[in-house]
Amino acid sequence: xxxxxxxxxxxxxxxxxxxxxxxxxxxxxxxxxxxxxxxxxxxxxxxxxxxxxxxxxxxxxxxxxxxxxxxxxxxxxxxxxxxxxxxxxxxxxxxxxxxxxxxxxxxxxxxxxxxxxxxxxxxxxxxxxxxxxxxxxxxxxxxxxxxxxxxxxxxxxxxxxxxxxxxxxxxxxxxxxxxxxxxxxxxxxxxxxxxxxxxxxxxxxxxxxxxxxxxxxxxxxxxxxxxxxxxxxxxxxxxxxxxxxxxxxxxxxxxxxxxxxxxxxxxxxxxxxxxxxxxxxxxxxxxxxxxxxxxxxxxxxxxxxxxxxxxxxxxxxxxxxxxxxxxxxxxxxxxxxxxxxxxxxxxxxxxxxxxxxxxxxxxxxxxxxxxxxxxxxxxxxxxxxxxxxxxxxxxxxxxxxxxxxxxxxxxxxxxxxxxxxxxxxxxxxxxxxxxxxxxxxxxxxxxxxxxxxxxxxxxxxxxxxxxxxxxxxxxxxxxxxxxxxxxxxxxxxxxxxxxxxxxxxxxxxxxxxxxxxxxxxxxxxxxxxxxxxxxxxxxxxxxxxxxxxxxxxxxxxxxxxxxxxxxxxxxxxxxxxxxxxxxxxxxxxxxxxxxxxxxxxxxxxxxxxxxxxxxxxxxxxxxxxxxxxxxxxxxxxxxxxxxxxxxxxxxxx
Amino acid sequence: xxxxxxxxxxxxxxxxxxxxxxxxxxxxxxxxxxxxxxxxxxxxxxxxxxxxxxxxxxxxxxxxxxxxxxxxxxxxxxxxxxxxxxxxxxxxxxxxxxxxxxxxxxxxxxxxxxxxxxxxxxxxxxxxxxxxxxxxxxxxxxxxxxxxxxxxxxxxxxxxxxxxxxxxxxxxxxxxxxxxxxxxxxxxxxxxxxxxxxxxxxxxxxxxxxxxxxxxxxxxxxxxxxxxxxxxxxxxxxxxxxxxxxxxxxxxxxxxxxxxxxxxxxxxxxxxxxxxxxxxxxxxxxxxxx
Numbered sequence: 001x002x003x004x005x006x007x008x009x010x011x012x013x014x015x016x017x018x019x020x021x022x023x024x025x026x027x028x029x030x031x032x033x034x035x036x037x038x039x040x041x042x043x044x045x046x047x048x049x050x051x052x053x054x055x056x057x058x059x060x061x062x063x064x065x066x067x068x069x070x071x072x073x074x075x076x077x078x079x080x081x082x083x084x085x086x087x088x089x090x091x092x093x094x095x096x097x098x099x100x101x102x103x104x105x106x107x108x109x110x111x112x113x114x115x116x117x118x119x120x121x122x123x124x125x126x127x128x129x130x131x132x133x134x135x136x137x138x139x140x141x142x143x144x145x146x147x148x149x150x151x152x153x154x155x156x157x158x159x160x161x162x163x164x165x166x167x168x169x170x171x172x173x174x175x176x177x178x179x180x181x182x183x184x185x186x187x188x189x190x191x192x193x194x195x196x197x198x199x200x201x202x203x204x205x206x207x208x209x210x211x212x213x214x215x216x217x218x219x220x221x222x223x224x225x226x227x228x229x230x231x232x233x234x235x236x237x238x239x240x241x242x243x244x245x246x247x248x249x250x251x252x253x254x255x256x257x258x259x260x261x262x263x264x265x266x267x268x269x270x271x272x273x274x275x276x277x278x279x280x281x282x283x284x285x286x287x288x289x290x291x292x293x294x295x296x297x298x299x300x301x302x303x304x305x306x307x308x309x310x311x312x313x314x315x316x317x318x319x320x321x322x323x324x325x326x327x328x329x330x331x332x333x334x335x336x337x338x339x340x341x342x343x344x345x346x347x348x349x350x351x352x353x354x355x356x357x358x359x360x361x362x363x364x365x366x367x368x369x370x371x372x373x374x375x376x377x378x379x380x381x382x383x384x385x386x387x388x389x390x391x392x393x394x395x396x397x398x399x400x401x402x403x404x405x406x407x408x409x410x411x412x413x414x415x416x417x418x419x420x421x422x423x424x425x426x427x428x429x430x431x432x433x434x435x436x437x438x439x440x441x442x443x444x445x446x447x448x449x450x451x452x453x454x455x456x457x458x459x460x461x462x463x464x465x466x467x468x469x470x471x472x473x474x475x476x477x478x479x480x481x482x483x484x485x486x487x488x489x490x491x492x493x494x495x496x497x498x499x500x501x502x503x504x505x506x507x508x509x510x511x512x513x514x515x516x517x518x519x520x521x522x523x524x525x526x527x528x529x530x531x532x533x534x535x536x537x538x539x540x541x542x543x544x545x546x547x548x549x550x551x552x553x554x555x556x557x558x559x560x561x562x563x564x565x566x567x568x569x570x571x572x573x574x575x576x577x578x579x580x581x582x583x584x585x586x587x588x589x590x591x592x593x594x595x596x597x598x599x600x601x602x603x604x605x606x607x608x609x610x611x612x613x614x615x616x617x618x619x620x621x622x623x624x625x626x627x628x629x630x631x632x633x634x635x636x637x638x639x640x641x642x643x644x645x646x647x648x649x650x651x652x653x
Numbered sequence: 654x655x656x657x658x659x660x661x662x663x664x665x666x667x668x669x670x671x672x673x674x675x676x677x678x679x680x681x682x683x684x685x686x687x688x689x690x691x692x693x694x695x696x697x698x699x700x701x702x703x704x705x706x707x708x709x710x711x712x713x714x715x716x717x718x719x720x721x722x723x724x725x726x727x728x729x730x731x732x733x734x735x736x737x738x739x740x741x742x743x744x745x746x747x748x749x750x751x752x753x754x755x756x757x758x759x760x761x762x763x764x765x766x767x768x769x770x771x772x773x774x775x776x777x778x779x780x781x782x783x784x785x786x787x788x789x790x791x792x793x794x795x796x797x798x799x800x801x802x803x804x805x806x807x808x809x810x811x812x813x814x815x816x817x818x819x820x821x822x823x824x825x826x827x828x829x830x831x832x833x834x835x836x837x838x839x840x841x842x843x844x845x846x847x848x849x850x851x852x853x854x855x856x857x858x859x860x861x862x863x864x865x866x867x868x869x870x871x872x873x874x875x876x877x878x879x880x881x882x883x884x885x886x887x888x889x890x891x892x893x894x895x896x897x898x899x900x901x902x903x904x905x906x907x908x909x910x911x912x913x914x915x916x917x918x919x920x921x922x923x924x925x926x927x928x929x930x931x932x933x934x935x936x937x938x939x940x941x942x943x
Contacts, residue, residue, distance in 0.1 A: 357757075363831045364750040368762060371747035371801065377786075378779070378798050379769040385778030447674070454671055455664045463671045465926050466678050472921045474860030476884045480914045481681040483887065484688065491684045491702065523677070528936075535937035555663050580771070587863050592884065606776075613777040614867055626775030634772060 017309035019084035024298025024305075027080070031073030066113070071105035081305060082137050087262065088314045096136035104132055121164065123156025126252070134260050142263040151259030159251050163244045242288075246280035257312050271311035278642060279307055389413075389627045393620035405620065412624035422625065425608040428601055429585045435518045437578055443522045444529025445571065449559055451530060452537050467527030475592035478520060482593065483507065486516070513598040521589065532574070533567060540566035572644050580637030583629050605629055682918070689713070689911035712908035716916060722882065726916060729859060729879040736796050736858040737851050743801045744850060748809040749835050752816075770803040776867060783868055792876040794868040802857070805850050808939040812846040813839060849935030852928050856921055879917050886913060 075098050082094035108128060112120040119125050131149040138147050250273045257269040283300035287293075294300050390409035391402040405411035416422045447467065454460045470478070485491050486506050493503040506512035544562045553561065587606040594602035603611075605625060613622025683703050689712055690705035716722055750756060751763060779798060783789045788797065816839060824834045840847070862880035869876060877885075887910060925932075 360825075361753065361756060361831065364753060364756055367746040367832075368750050370743060371766065372762070374743060374801060375765060375769060378782075379773065382774035382778035382782050383772075385781055386774055388778070388781070450667060450670060450674075453663075453667050456668060459668060459671070463675055465929055466675050468925065468929065469678055469682075469922065472856055472860075472925050473918060474862070474880050476860075476862060476880045476887070477914055477918055480883065480887050480910065481685055484685060484911070485681050491680065494702065527678070531933050531936045535933075555660065588861070591863075591866075595888070609776060610867070614780050619777055619781060622777045623775065626777055630772060630775060637771060 014089045015087050015309055015312050017085050017305045019080060019302065019305060021298065021302055023080040023084060024077075024301045026298075027073040027076040028296050028298045028301075030076060031069050067106050067109050071102045071109060074105050075102040077301075078133055082133070085305075085309045085312075087139075087267065087309070087312050090139040090142075092137055092262065093140045093142075094133075094137055096133070101132070101136075105129070121157075121160050123153040123160055126156050127151060127153040130256055130260075134262070137262060139263050146264045147260075147262045149256075149260055151255060155255050156252065159248045163240070163248045166240060166244055238288075242281060242284050246277045246284060249280050250274075250276040253308060257308070262314075265314045268313050268315055269311055270313050271307070276304075276307060279304060386623065386627055388620055389624035391620060393618060395617060395619070412621050413628065416621060416625050416628070421603070421612075422605075422608060424600065425603050425605045426583075429583060429604040431601075432514065432517060432590070432604060433582050433585070435514065436521055437582070439518055440521050440525070441575065441578055443526040445533055445567065447526050448530040448533035448537065448567075449563060451534060452563065453555065453559075464527075464530075467530065469527070470524045471528035473524065475524075475588040478524060479592040482516065482520060507595060508597045510598055510601045513593075514601055517590070517593060517602075520593070533570060536567050536570040537563060576637065576640040576644055579640035580633055582636050583632040585629075685911050685914055689908055689915050691908065693908060709908070712912035713915075715909060716912045722879075722913060722916075724875065725877060725879050725882045728876065730920075732792075732795055732878060733855050733858045736800070737854045739796055740800050740802075740805075740854040741847060741851060744806050744809055745835075745840070745847075747801065747806050748813055749839060750831075751810055752813045752821075752839075753831070766803060766806065780867060789868055790870050790873050792869075792873070795864055795876070795878065798868075799864065802853070804939055805853055808935050809843070809846055809850060811938045812843055812935075816842055845931045846935060846938075848928055849931040852925065852932055853935070856925075859917075859921060883913060883917055886910060 078101055079094050079096075079098055082092050085092045108119070108125045112118075112125060127149070130151065134147050134149040136147075253276060254269045254271075254273060257267050260267045283294065283303060287295040287300055388402070389412055390404060392405045393412075394402050407414055451460060451464065451467075454463065473481075486493065486504055488503060488505075496503055504512055506516035540562065544566075545558060548558050548562060583605070585604040585606040587610065590602050590604050591607055591610070594607070609622040609625055612618045612625075616622075680703070687703055687705045690708060690710070692707035692709040692711070695706035747766065751759060753759065780789070783794055783798065788794045820838050820842075821834055824838055829837070858878075860880060862878060862884055865876070865878050865881045866884075
């Protein structure tokens with residue numbers, strides 16, 4: 001491969017996909033509707049004959065789908081896809097034929113079947129398809145045979161293994177795999193009981209477990225429980241499909257385009273992986289919502305193709321600097337096969353490289369062990385306990401062995417939403433966080449603007465120091481201060497008394513307490529919050545201010561037209577973070593400030609979890625509440641982030 | 654540059670507004686300080702405003718003589734020092750390897766670390782885990798579970814990124830290993846960020862009472878950090894002067910509470926102004942990258 005030096009990307013807007021919805025509908029219908037008609041007819045016929053032949057029919061149907069309809073549809077799709085793509089102004093053309101491509105794909109399906117899917121899993125099939133397709137793709141009228149795919153299967157293995165392994169590991173670790181034989185014993189217990197058995201016997205038993213699972217569940221009346229388990233497995237797999245699959249496809253897309261050469265020019269993918277992830281995620285979501293219709297009609301594919309073509313570019317030389325070879329790939333470089341790659345990986349030089357790498361960096365991995373152990377023990381293992389929210393609340397049993405709660409595991413969620421205390425806590429959380437957002441969020445911005453306009457240097461520095469001070473006080477201390485300040489003999493009430501007003505009692509009056517809560521929040525964090533805004537203000541180009549001054553802009557004008565727009569990215573990022581915690585509730589602040597008199601407005605979710613969960617041992621209920629809270633937070637975070645990106649902001653990732 | 658008259662007036666208006674905000678910031682604290690230094694009688698007669706009436710250091714003396722309070726203060730100091738050291742070590746050895754751009758698996762480590770910032774299991778799962786591994790109701794529970802803040806790790810990592818790679822590369826050519834480079838190049842260059850994070854961790858540890866409230870029961874009272882003790886003191890009817898068999902007059906218990914609050918506040922208020930330059934830079938660094 002030739003390194004690309006002194007090159008820049010092709011221009012935005014010159015790459016696009018001009019296929020229509022119809023071009024995607026056709027292969028879909030071919031794959032989903034038309035071709036199945038043939039095996040379906042066969043199926044119906046054999047069913048009519050009856051008996052065990054139904055099995056045969058199922059096999060024939062499956063084979064027809066895998067080996068005839070699928071490849072045929074894929075071949076049509078490839079043809080249409082390539083012919084409708086324009087890369088940097090050059091329309092592409094597929095020089096292969098439909099029949100040849102379909103045959104090639106059928107061959108790969110057979111390989112996959114023969115190796116029990118290993119061929120697919122290892123990524124060999126994906127690499128082979130890519131190579132086949134790109135060797136037959138050229139620019140319209142370009143020289144055939146100068147295109148190709150220089151990637152190899154190694155890059156595909158890991159993502160594939162991950163998308164297969166992660167759901168399995170999740171299922172296994174969460175105890176969801178219902179490996180129970182007739183007597184209700186779990187496979188793990190069986191293993192523990194028979195430690196001296198041969199490994200092959202274990203395998204055999206495992207198979208028996210899987211086979212007996214269904215029939216046993218039906219017979220012994222544990223069917224309900226198994227249904228719950230199955231539903232949960234389904235949900236987890238669904239999450240895996242919506243998250244892992246988009247991730248995988250995004251990875252593959254980038255890798256595929258970056259390794260493609262068309263007529264000697266190397267392609268490059270200019271989009272951010274996350275954008276594509278989001279697109280595929282949305283498509284998957286839409287497909288699910290429309291019961292697959294979105295996918296079947298080819299709409300999802302169409303949007304992905306449009307995205308993909310739009311971000312595919314060619315490296316072009318920077319004029320007058322680079323030579324032709326710096327961005328063109330010589331044809332002989334295209335003959336990189338996976339065999340060649342393996343040879344390169346295991347060559348003596350490569351082994352030496354690996355050895356040197358290991359010798360150099362093993363200490364780094366040694367260092368990383370500590371944080372990894374920390375994260376696994378204190379962050380990731382607790383996540384496994386989340387399932388508790390879906391199980392019965394039996395403190396005696398370990399979490400793993402607790403049976404699922406009723407209502408398909410949603411018992412505690414239903415209970416929580418029927419619980420007056422929880423609804424109250426939810427409302428309080430929303431109200432307090434909403435008021436915080438409304439009043440507490442703009443406060444540091446205003447304060448920062450004020451500080452920025454303060455023109456006495458020393459005075460400014462001293463005020464900053466004092467503004468930061470409340471941040472360093474704990475909420476216990478702030479609560480103590482407030483208690484004294486607002487007590488009947490406190491500073492505030494003394495002053496009010498002197499002015500002849502009625503005294504305040506925020507620690508016994510609900511409405512006053514809420515106001516005090518918000519104000520104390522501002523008092524504590526507004527000063528600290530200015531740091532980040534002040535830093536952002538210093539990054540604003542001073543020439544803008546000078547120019548504005550020349551134009552006769554006043555102070556407010558400058559703030560409104562220069563400073564605030566300059567702060568916009570910072571404000572948006574912080575706002576996204578804020579949105580992510582709209583339902584997340586701080587514990588220290590309300591807990592320190594509250595007392596029994598104001599608990600109708602002060603009990604937020606975190607306090608609810610504390611009193612019911614940790615002090616009240618209703619672990620399942622409070623876990624369910626915690627799950628609800630985390631999920632909403634995550635949704636808000638993602639929502640706010642993608643909304644910000646929609647409006648052309650940078651977002652937080 | 655010559656300023657116009659209206660600009661000058663504006664400057665003064667802003668200065669006055671800032672002065673009022675400063676007052677709002679420090680008045681409550683001054684009031685408490687004055688109360689803690691006053692004698693009980695003036696307190697009851699509502700006299701104390703910002704200047705102590707009837708100078709009296711008795712409250713402080715009594716707080717210092719209260720063995721429970723002093724022990725808690727000492728214990729919190731020890732805990733804070735241990736926590737800061739532990740947290741700094743863990744944070745450093747997490748951030749440092751991630752600086753190596755050619756470290757294989759760097760992205761995976763990065764993602765695994767950052768993910769925990771956005772999604773956490775919650776308190777109840779943590780409680781059950783601690784129960785299962787036997788940390789519940791023991792003092793290490795105040796150190797271990799939250800010993801690294803991902804946000805602080807990002808600050809440190811960003812700082813490390815700012816150190817030119819050429820330093821590291823030349824050291825590598827001289828035959829120094831990663832740990833050697835960390836100790837003799839990275840750490841000496843990053844004293845400012847270490848100071849910042851030390852302050853953050855120390856403030857966090859000193860001010861936190863949630864973990865003790867969650868994970869320690871009342872039998873473990875000797876390990877209660879000062880904030881939890883204060884919380885109990887301020888919120889419970891039986892204030893600790895009753896336990897000390899002092900006549901429970903309102904005024905005395907008032908000054909005592911205020912004196913304890915001052916004790917818990919002053920250490921941090923004495924430290925933070927000196928580190929202001931550093932933590933401002935630290936927060937900015939974290940805000941840009943986080």
